Amino acid sequence: xASHPFDQALRLTRRPDxxxxxxxxxxxxxxxxxxGGITAALMLQAALDDPARLGDPLALTVNFAGxxxxxxxxxxxxxxxxxxSTQHWSISLSQGDAVATTASAVFAVRxxxxxxxxxAMPPAPAFEALPRHPDAGIAAWTRRYEMRFxxxxxxxxxxxxxxxxxxSELWLRDDxxxxxxxxxxxxxxxxxxxxxxxxxxxxxxxxxxxxxxxxHTDAAGLxxxxxxxxxxxxxxSHFGLGYHDQSAQLWSATGRLLATSHxxxxxxx
Amino acid sequence: xASHPFDQALRLTRRPDxxxxxxxxxxxxxxxxxxGGITAALMLQAALDDPARLGDPLALTVNFAGxxxxxxxxxxxxxxxxxxSTQHWSISLSQGDAVATTASAVFAVRxxxxxxxxxAMPPAPAFEALPRHPDAGIAAWTRRYEMRFxxxxxxxxxxxxxxxxxxSELWLRDDxxxxxxxxxxxxxxxxxxxxxxxxxxxxxxxxxxxxxxxxHTDAAGLxxxxxxxxxxxxxxSHFGLGYHDQSAQLWSATGRLLATSHxxxxxxx
Numbered sequence: 001x002a003s004h005p006f007d008q009a010l011r012l013t014r015r016p017d018x019x020x021x022x023x024x025x026x027x028x029x030x031x032x033x034x035x036g037g038i039t040a041a042l043m044l045q046a047a048l049d050d051p052a053r054l055g056d057p058l059a060l061t062v063n064f065a066g067x068x069x070x071x072x073x074x075x076x077x078x079x080x081x082x083x084x085s086t087q088h089w090s091i092s093l094s095q096g097d098a099v100a101t102t103a104s105a106v107f108a109v110r111x112x113x114x115x116x117x118x119x120a121m122p123p124a125p126a127f128e129a130l131p132r133h134p135d136a137g138i139a140a141w142t143r144r145y146e147m148r149f150x151x152x153x154x155x156x157x158x159x160x161x162x163x164x165x166x167x168s169e170l171w172l173r174d175d176x177x178x179x180x181x182x183x184x185x186x187x188x189x190x191x192x193x194x195x196x197x198x199x200x201x202x203x204x205x206x207x208x209x210x211x212x213x214x215x216h217t218d219a220a221g222l223x224x225x226x227x228x229x230x231x232x233x234x235x236x237s238h239f240g241l242g243y244h245d246q247s248a249q250l251w252s253a254t255g256r257l258l259a260t261s262h263x264x265x266x267x268x269x
Numbered sequence: 270x271a272s273h274p275f276d277q278a279l280r281l282t283r284r285p286d287x288x289x290x291x292x293x294x295x296x297x298x299x300x301x302x303x304x305g306g307i308t309a310a311l312m313l314q315a316a317l318d319d320p321a322r323l324g325d326p327l328a329l330t331v332n333f334a335g336x337x338x339x340x341x342x343x344x345x346x347x348x349x350x351x352x353x354s355t356q357h358w359s360i361s362l363s364q365g366d367a368v369a370t371t372a373s374a375v376f377a378v379r380x381x382x383x384x385x386x387x388x389a390m391p392p393a394p395a396f397e398a399l400p401r402h403p404d405a406g407i408a409a410w411t412r413r414y415e416m417r418f419x420x421x422x423x424x425x426x427x428x429x430x431x432x433x434x435x436x437s438e439l440w441l442r443d444d445x446x447x448x449x450x451x452x453x454x455x456x457x458x459x460x461x462x463x464x465x466x467x468x469x470x471x472x473x474x475x476x477x478x479x480x481x482x483x484x485h486t487d488a489a490g491l492x493x494x495x496x497x498x499x500x501x502x503x504x505x506s507h508f509g510l511g512y513h514d515q516s517a518q519l520w521s522a523t524g525r526l527l528a529t530s531h532x533x534x535x536x537x538x
Contacts, residue, residue, distance in 0.1 A: 059479040061330040065350040065357040081334040088334040110510035119506035210328040212481040237388035241379035
């Protein structure tokens with residue numbers, strides 16, 4: 001039985017020195033190096049796979065410090081501090097002597113409390129009512145996600161009109177469909193390409209520098225969702241001096257907020 | 270000449286092993302341990318003070334892993350990777366053998382590019398037109414900031430009515446006034462107390478677990494602002510399973526977006 005390409009990409013083998021051996025996967029290749037979302041997922045997975053891990057992912061920050069070459073990579077993940085109900089991890093990804101990516105993750109034992117949501121899912125056509133976004137042929141990883149845009153598709157044609165805001169709203173699902181888990185949710189949070197490409201159509205060099213994701217569900221809540229599509233919204237708040245930020249929200253099909261994610265993006269324009 | 274308490278709190282002395290010696294400052298004490306914003310500023314300051322530092326702060330993530338006791342502390346800050354125009358730092362704060370806080374910072378050489386802002390400053394009364402928020406007497410650090418609320422003050426009286434959202438909008442200034450710099454901006458981003466205290470009045474145990482800030486200005490742009498007040502807005506998107514997130518924006522008095530900041534907060538309710 002062939003496993004899902006996402007699971008293949010997340011395969012890690014523990015070495016005698018407790019580091020993890022992994023490799024980039026061609027199915028999640030970006031224009032240069034891997035899709036940032038798969039790197040984020042891989043770094044989280046190293047902590048998830050560790051028998052010392054406590055609870056569920058609560059927060060994940062990934063810093064893309066340098067390029068990742070296609071091929072073998074090494075991940076070091078260690079719990080810096082373990083408390084009664086939280087655990088803080090330091091994680092790094094290296095190739096040869098160079099650190100390419102650093103990350104921190106906070107895990108927590110979640111428990112029922114008072115609950116409220118202020119970020120409501122925007123009204124949108126049903127998943128089935130929207131066409132699948134055609135493959136733009138820019139990067140392999142985009143074919144690993146079924147994207148159905150309600151608003152704000154990426155436009156790489158240089159003659160497309162400029163947009164008045166950077167909002168994208170879209171349905172998202174792994175292709176082929178795969179039951180949601182924390183690693184796939186971490187990757188989905190980076191599917192929202194640089195907002196510059198919505199505001200200013202055309203191919204512009206741009207890439208995530210730092211990404212922070214907060215998880216608003218526990219493993220049990222996530223397991224009830226299966227492989228249903230999720231709805232995402234992303235928008236920048238400021239572009240300038242070579243960088244822009246952007247924030248994203250991911251909801252379940254029934255409007256449950258699953259994750260919020262923020263990033264700062266380099267651009268040349 | 271007595272220096273500003275903020276500068277006293279950020280005083281770091283380099284040790285022969287390249288670590289930094291510092292101490293908590295009573296003026297920025299929280300109910301237990303120091304105000305999170307001063308800890309964030311202190312960790313950033315260790316990188317700012319390093320002669321190896323390249324460019325201006327772009328992104329800062331601080332993970333509050335454990336309590337900080339009043340007294341001496343040690344900071345280790347090292348550049349993990351230096352590129353042509355960016356530099357990635359790993360920073361930790363420890364007391365004895367225990368790591369209390371970890372952080373990552375990205376520095377960047379900023380340059381003029383296309384610019385646009387989608388997060389406009391909300392309409393608000395002028396700084397002078399609003400009264401200063403009275404000292405609630407809960408923590409020393411609150412007296413180090415002049416807060417003038419346009420909307421959503423913290424309400425610790427248990428009989429205050431519940432609010433329909435968690436929005437706060439307020440003018441903020443160091444007390445005594447102090448020219449803005451990256452360290453003070455980093456601290457100001459954490460002045461927005463847990464949003465739970467706006468939605469559900471009363472004293473509830475709550476504290477920041479992880480905080481990520483993006484800076485949208487360079488040092489030159491910041492220097493033009495002097496000690497003018499800044500306007501801030503904060504709101505949560507979701508409360509549940511013992512944690513809530515919140516996002517904040519900080520604008521200059523003329524409406525320039527200076528920083529966006531996000532955090533995940535523990536709460537017991």
